[in-house]
Amino acid sequence: xxxxxxxxxxxxxxxxxxxxxxxxxxxxxxxxxxxxxxxxxxxxxxxxxxxxxxxxxxxxxxxxxxxxxxxxxxxxxxxxxxxxxxxxxxxxxxxxxxxxxxxxxxxxxxxxxxxxxxxxxxxxxxxxxxxxxxxxxxxxxxxxxxxxxxxxxxxx
Numbered sequence: 128x129x130x131x132x133x134x135x136x137x138x139x140x141x142x143x144x145x146x147x148x149x150x151x152x153x154x155x156x157x158x159x160x161x162x163x164x165x166x167x168x169x170x171x172x173x174x175x176x177x178x179x180x181x182x183x184x185x186x187x188x189x190x191x192x193x194x195x196x197x198x199x200x201x202x203x204x205x206x207x208x209x210x211x212x213x214x215x216x217x218x219x220x221x222x223x224x225x226x227x228x229x230x231x232x233x234x235x236x237x238x239x240x241x242x243x244x245x246x247x248x249x250x251x252x253x254x255x256x257x258x259x260x261x262x263x264x265x266x267x268x269x270x271x272x273x274x275x276x277x278x279x280x281x282x283x
Contacts, residue, residue, distance in 0.1 A: 181236065181259040181266035184227065188240070188257050189271040196253040196273035198240050217241060236261060251275045 184205065192201045198219050202212055211229040212221045218241040224230040241256040254272040258265060 177261050178266050180227070181261070184236075184238070185257055185259050185267040185269055188238070189269050192240075192255050192257070192271045193273050196275065198242050198255060201240070201255075202238075234262075236266075249276065 187205045188201055191204045192198070195201055195204070199212070202219070202221055206221070206223075206227070206229065208229040211223070211231060212219055218239055220240075221238045222230055222234040223236040223238070224233050225235045227236065237260040239256075239258045239260070241258075243254050243256075245252045245254070252272055252274050254270060256270050257268065259267040
C-alpha cells in the first residue's frame with residue numbers, strides 16, 4: 128500500500144513540473160512578442176515625432192516666406208539664429224541638431240530653401256521650394272509663393 132501512495136504522488140509531482148514548464152514556456156513566448164511590439168511602437172513614435180516637428184517648422188517657413196518673400200529673413204524669423212546657413216548659387220541650406228538649434232556638428236535636420244523669381248506683366252512672383260531632411264530622409268517638402276505687384280516689384 129505504501130508503494131502505491133509513493134507512485135501516485137510521484138506522478139502528481141512530475142505532472143506538476145511539466146505544467147510549470149509549459150506555463151513558463153508560454154509566458155516566455157508572450158514576453159518575446161510583447162518586447163517586439165513595444166520596440167516597434169517606440170520606433171514608430173520617434174519617426175512620428177521627427178515628421179511632426181519637420182511639418183511644423185516647414186509650415187512656419189512657408190507662412191513666413193509667403194509674407195516676407197525673403198529667404199534670409201524667413202530663416203531668422205523662424206529659427207532666430209542664422210549662423211548655420213550656407214548659401215549656394217541656387218539654394219540656402221541650414222543645419223540643426225535634434226532640438227532645432229543651429230549646428231555644424233551632430234547634424235540631425237537639414238533645411239533647404241530653393242528660391243525662384245518669375246517676372247510677369249503685372250508684377251513679380253517669388254517662390255521657394257522648402258525641403259526638410261533628417262540625415263538623407265526627406266521628411267517634409269512644400270512650395271511657397273509671394274506675389275509682388277508691379278509697383279512693389281519696381282522698388283526692389
